[in-house]
Amino acid sequence: MDSISQYCEGAEHRCCARHLYSNFTLAHKGLVLKNLFWTAARATTVPEWKSAMNELKDISEEAYNWFFEKPPSQWTRSRFEEHSRCDILLNNLCEAFNSSIVVARDRPIISMLEKIWHQQMIRKNVKREAAQRWDHAFGPRIVKIIENATSEARYLKALYVGNHKFEISSRDDLRWSVDLTKHACACRKWQFTGIPCPHAISGMLSRDIGIYEYIDPWYMKETYLKCYSPVIHSMSGPELWPELGKHSLNQP
Numbered sequence: 623m624d625s626i627s628q629y630c631e632g633a634e635h636r637c638c639a640r641h642l643y644s645n646f647t648l649a650h651k652g653l654v655l656k657n658l659f660w661t662a663a664r665a666t667t668v669p670e671w672k673s674a675m676n677e678l679k680d681i682s683e684e685a686y687n688w689f690f691e692k693p694p695s696q697w698t699r700s701r702f703e704e705h706s707r708c709d710i711l712l713n714n715l716c717e718a719f720n721s722s723i724v725v726a727r728d729r730p731i732i733s734m735l736e737k738i739w740h741q742q743m744i745r746k747n748v749k750r751e752a753a754q755r756w757d758h759a760f761g762p763r764i765v766k767i768i769e770n771a772t773s774e775a776r777y778l779k780a781l782y783v784g785n786h787k788f789e790i791s792s793r794d795d796l797r798w799s800v801d802l803t804k805h806a807c808a809c810r811k812w813q814f815t816g817i818p819c820p821h822a823i824s825g826m827l828s829r830d831i832g833i834y835e836y837i838d839p840w841y842m843k844e845t846y847l848k849c850y851s852p853v854i855h856s857m858s859g860p861e862l863w864p865e866l867g868k869h870s871l872n873q874p
């Protein structure tokens with residue numbers, strides 16, 4: 623924590639909630655506490671987070687106190703900043719990369735780098751070719767999220783109040799305010815991901831507004847292809863390399 627604030631001044635610092643939970647569960651076991659931990663971590667608004675924490679406190683004061691030294695900004699979405707358009711709670715991204723280089727990690731440094739380079743050369747092309755086959759302007763995972771959110775949105779009631787703003791209500795009388803211009807909903811899910819939440823979609827459906835125009839460009843096929851466009855070039859084996867007359871590397 624100290625290093626991040628020292629060397630990456632101003633950067634938002636999150637902990638992996640799954641690792642945090644592993645630590646928590648050493649002293650505080652049970653399914654009820656587990657569910658409350660995850661409800662608190664996934665809560666996107668402070669009131670939702672507070673209500674989960676209060677429930678947790680009712681069950682175990684000791685478990686509740688365990689969180690005293692854990693800044694909420696590092697493990698619950700309700701305190702995450704919105705600018706990064708990223709709602710991840712876990713560091714699966716690093717874990718996945720780490721597990722993909724297990725074989726390479728055991729090798730000496732040059733062979734390790736060669737192995738990783740080779741892996742990335744193949745991966746980049748696989749990703750690029752797969753994305754070229756997408757028949758939508760957005761990635762299939764994003765399209766699926768929108769489809770699910772659209773089904774959820776059909777259970778909501780939208781009231782247009784002018785200036786691209788809506789009041790959305792659910793059957794159990796919860797209410798959210800949506801502002802299309804700001805790409806924002808009171809639930810904050812849209813702000814975290816850049817993908818409209820069911821509330822925002824409910825408003826859009828009520829006025830026949832195109833949903834896809836309101837998704838952040840980060841999820842577009844065009845953007846994805848841009849990421850994967852640089853080619854990592856292939857390389858012939860060392861027996862075909864030119865002789866430079868230098869002595870070979872000795873072992874350290």
Ligand SMILES: [Zn+2]
Nearest residue numbers: 807809819821
């Ligand atoms: Zn919402």
